[in-house]
Amino acid sequence: MTDPMRFVLPVAALATLPFLAACTSNTTDSSSAAGSGGPITVTSSDSSCEVSTAAAPAGSLQFDVTNSGSKVTEFYLYSADGKRIVGEVENIGPGLQGKLIVTADEGSYETSCRPGMAGDGIRAAFTVTEPAAGSQAPSEDAVLISRAQNKYRVYVQREANLLRAGTERFVAAYEAGQDAKARALYPVVRSHYEAIEPVAESFGKLDPELDLREADLEKGQQWTGWHRIEKDLWPQRDPSYRPLSPAQRKKYAQNLLDNTKILQSRISTLTFTTDQIANGASGLMEEVATSKVTGEEEYWSHTDLWDFAANVKGAEVAFEDVKPILEKRDPALAKTLTQRFAEIDRLLVQQKSGNGYVLYTQLTPAEIKRLADAVNGLSEPLSHLTAAVLP
Amino acid sequence: MGVAGGAWYADDRTTDAGATAAPATYPFRGEHQAGIVTPAQDRLHFAAFDITTGSRAQLVSMLKAWTAAAERMTQGLPAGPVGPTEGAPLVPPDDTGEAIGLSPGGLTLTFGFGPGLFRDDRGRDRFGVAQRQPEALRDLPHFAGDQLDPAKSRGDLCVQACSEDPQVAVHAIRNLARIGFGTVAVRWSQLGFGRTSTTSTSQSTPRNLFGFKDGTLNVKAEQTDDLSSYVWVGQDDDQAWLAGGSYLLARRINMHIETWDRQGLEPQEDVVGRTKGTGAPLSGGTEFTPLDLTAKGSQGPLIPVDSHVAVVSPERNNGVRMLRRGYNFVDGSNALGGLDAGLFFIAYVRDPRTHFIPLQSKMAGNDAMMEYLQFTSSAIFAVPPGTKAGEYVGQGLFT
Numbered sequence: 191m192t193d194p195m196r197f198v199l200p201v202a203a204l205a206t207l208p209f210l211a212a213c214t215s216n217t218t219d220s221s222s223a224a225g226s227g228g229p230i231t232v233t234s235s236d237s238s239c240e241v242s243t244a245a246a247p248a249g250s251l252q253f254d255v256t257n258s259g260s261k262v263t264e265f266y267l268y269s270a271d272g273k274r275i276v277g278e279v280e281n282i283g284p285g286l287q288g289k290l291i292v293t294a295d296e297g298s299y300e301t302s303c304r305p306g307m308a309g310d311g312i313r314a315a316f317t318v319t320e321p322a323a324g325s326q327a328p329s330e331d332a333v334l335i336s337r338a339q340n341k342y343r344v345y346v347q348r349e350a351n352l353l354r355a356g357t358e359r360f361v362a363a364y365e366a367g368q369d370a371k372a373r374a375l376y377p378v379v380r381s382h383y384e385a386i387e388p389v390a391e392s393f394g395k396l397d398p399e400l401d402l403r404e405a406d407l408e409k410g411q412q413w414t415g416w417h418r419i420e421k422d423l424w425p426q427r428d429p430s431y432r433p434l435s436p437a438q439r440k441k442y443a444q445n446l447l448d449n450t451k452i453l454q455s456r457i458s459t460l461t462f463t464t465d466q467i468a469n470g471a472s473g474l475m476e477e478v479a480t481s482k483v484t485g486e487e488e489y490w491s492h493t494d495l496w497d498f499a500a501n502v503k504g505a506e507v508a509f510e511d512v513k514p515i516l517e518k519r520d521p522a523l524a525k526t527l528t529q530r531f532a533e534i535d536r537l538l539v540q541q542k543s544g545n546g547y548v549l550y551t552q553l554t555p556a557e558i559k560r561l562a563d564a565v566n567g568l569s570e571p572l573s574h575l576t577a578a579v580l581p
Numbered sequence: 582m583g584v585a586g587g588a589w590y591a592d593d594r595t596t597d598a599g600a601t602a603a604p605a606t607y608p609f610r611g612e613h614q615a616g617i618v619t620p621a622q623d624r625l626h627f628a629a630f631d632i633t634t635g636s637r638a639q640l641v642s643m644l645k646a647w648t649a650a651a652e653r654m655t656q657g658l659p660a661g662p663v664g665p666t667e668g669a670p671l672v673p674p675d676d677t678g679e680a681i682g683l684s685p686g687g688l689t690l691t692f693g694f695g696p697g698l699f700r701d702d703r704g705r706d707r708f709g710v711a712q713r714q715p716e717a718l719r720d721l722p723h724f725a726g727d728q729l730d731p732a733k734s735r736g737d738l739c740v741q742a743c744s745e746d747p748q749v750a751v752h753a754i755r756n757l758a759r760i761g762f763g764t765v766a767v768r769w770s771q772l773g774f775g776r777t778s779t780t781s782t783s784q785s786t787p788r789n790l791f792g793f794k795d796g797t798l799n800v801k802a803e804q805t806d807d808l809s810s811y812v813w814v815g816q817d818d819d820q821a822w823l824a825g826g827s828y829l830l831a832r833r834i835n836m837h838i839e840t841w842d843r844q845g846l847e848p849q850e851d852v853v854g855r856t857k858g859t860g861a862p863l864s865g866g867t868e869f870t871p872l873d874l875t876a877k878g879s880q881g882p883l884i885p886v887d888s889h890v891a892v893v894s895p896e897r898n899n900g901v902r903m904l905r906r907g908y909n910f911v912d913g914s915n916a917l918g919g920l921d922a923g924l925f926f927i928a929y930v931r932d933p934r935t936h937f938i939p940l941q942s943k944m945a946g947n948d949a950m951m952e953y954l955q956f957t958s959s960a961i962f963a964v965p966p967g968t969k970a971g972e973y974v975g976q977g978l979f980t
Contacts, residue, residue: 257865262878281878283865286856307879408725408946476840483917555916562917566839573843 228252229289232303234282235259239303239312248321253290253301257282261306265290270298272313280307294318331518335464338511342467343460345507346386350457353382357450361443364419367436373423377488377496377546380416384500385507386457388473393456400449403489414445417490424490464512468576471508474501475569483562485550495547498561499538505572506531512579520578523571530568537564603745605684609652611967613813613825616689617904617929618802620781622743624686625773625908626750627831627925628758629736629960630765632698637708641979643764647740647757648973651690654680660756677759680752686745690753692974693829693962696720697737710978715820717828717934718963725945726956733769733833733958741829741927743906747774769958771833773908773925780906786860786868789924790836790909791953793853794860797868798895800904811902811936812929814966822977825966827929830937833910833958836923841953852949854888862890872896887949893940901936904929923954933961 229252231242236259255265262283267276267290276299277292296318302311356379363371383390383401391397398406400415407413419442425431434442462470481487482498509527516524537560541548553561603622607615634640650660659665661675668674699714701707720735740757742750751772758767777789778796782803789795800807809815816824841849846857854872855862864873864883874891876883884891895902906929911922930936945951965975 262865262876262883264879280880281863281883283861283863283876283883285866285870286861286863307877405728406725408942409722411725472843476843479840480837559917562919566918569839569843573845577845 234303245317264304266302268300354454377493381500385504388470471505474505492549494550616691621776624747628770630738632737645973688744691741693739775909778905832926835955854890892948
């Protein structure tokens, strides 16, 4: 685990989704927006809404909204009936700017500024004309989106179920003093946590209680979870370490199991939007970059490569789920990401040992560097995935 | 190179003409040490020292030698009275020479005393000054997320050298370290560039390596009431020798640069709580518009509660402010090819127990920015008041 911030982002993304759309654009978006005659400027005061044009060709439209008033404002693009929101940018403070990038078909629309974020807003008719010559028709594919969301939901639930079942076995071995068995199970069971880590992190205190590392403890904070038990099973790096008593083992083991059960039951009701799935993929690769490839996550057991592989696997599943959408919108990015995942998988296979992986301490500096390079090579284009698969 | 012992830059005003109106020299002596409210220069060399002698007389003698050399160098003179090229042929010059012909660039040298000057690790009085150790001068506690390198943390003494010219700052530390051999040894040192704070309203706000303006709300030299409340140790604080001085907190903060760069603009701004372009708070306005932490957006405050500015804002922290004087650093790259870079945080506060530790704890636990930070070094020093005419640095502690 790293920090509470990561837990919040994917879930909060649901609420801020249009805002995200406003601020991240892939190259396809911006080039076609420019091709359609450049950004449309909107000036929202407390009492007026000036839109620089009332018509634009179909495709990707960019509205640059400036709040010249004294109240917080929002800008919307509505369907012709004035009810369905096609796109919105919210929370523009006085004096600040916001961007709305939206894909719109030919037809009639309404624009609306909403100073003070109350009421119906200051509305005006807006027309989207036939696409400019050479530009592609927008492709909205509700079926692909729904399929991606379902597939990812099923995957996350399956991992959570495996995690729970595995934790029961791990806890039983650990409590029974079967240390060799517990050590063998530890990285295997944790893989199911690592594969869905950003989801697990979205439940506030659960992730710190399950996955906090010793270095991340605050003064006076109780250390529980996987890494507490990890230290008890692999205490070699701390010469002054005192092993836990059977009663203490039971306490930490039951706490781990209880929290895992809560996690699994909460996950069983979750659904995911495509941007959450894509954010999850980026989040997993950030985990790899900051704590796995550096060998910091599994300080005592050195089983970092299991986590590394599980993070990558989770990211790859998320990517594969949204890939059909991406292939329609940005085939070049889809191709790049496919190649980069394959490269990292190839490097990981080289470190296979038995049913698992070599220990982090067995890697040479050159091998670690190659893995880090591959992580960067993947993470950089992956950071464009969310914007590319937004509805 | 002019007359032996004379200033070796022609004219401070013309040397810097066009670039900046900052003076080439600041007075070394005064009520407070220079280098705190002095308009932040662009370059830093910060050094922490271990005291290697057990002799109080030897330590005092070195402080006297440091005082003389520091006063000379800040005035644009060589470190020693002879000069880099003026001495006898077979004697090593008393100035190392790399600053020949350079403007001092507003060089300031600021000295501090660490907890280890008063007591060793077993609590034993080292130089007969243990009773004068201020209550607040204790090693900082462990904060969540600290991954400190012990070899780059703490120190019995420190010198902060700031100048517009990096070579001048390095020259100063190098010559002071040389004078100190046998009495002190360099424990660690840090180079910094691109001041990340303004300490005067005459300066524009610079950017840190996240690309954001940093230190907009810093305490400034012109805000004398705030300096008395938040920076200078008072007459009635526990140790009279420190009145008019301050506490220096130094924290080397590595940034996960590559990960940060992969965040969208909007998530970046939500982490900071300000816009990246102008530095305006997300509640609106321009850079110096006060934060409105209560301004509501559609899903909560416009400035997210876990954003950096919201977490550390004075109004959410009993009005506490600090004078920050940090610098960006890039120490090349790490073994994985990432930039070994970040912010070398320096802050001056009146009392770290109330003005720094609570804030740092809160940041460690609540600040969204922590995701991208790793604290790799930490130190605290008591900074004596200014050195008066005829005195040596920190004389009040030893008399």
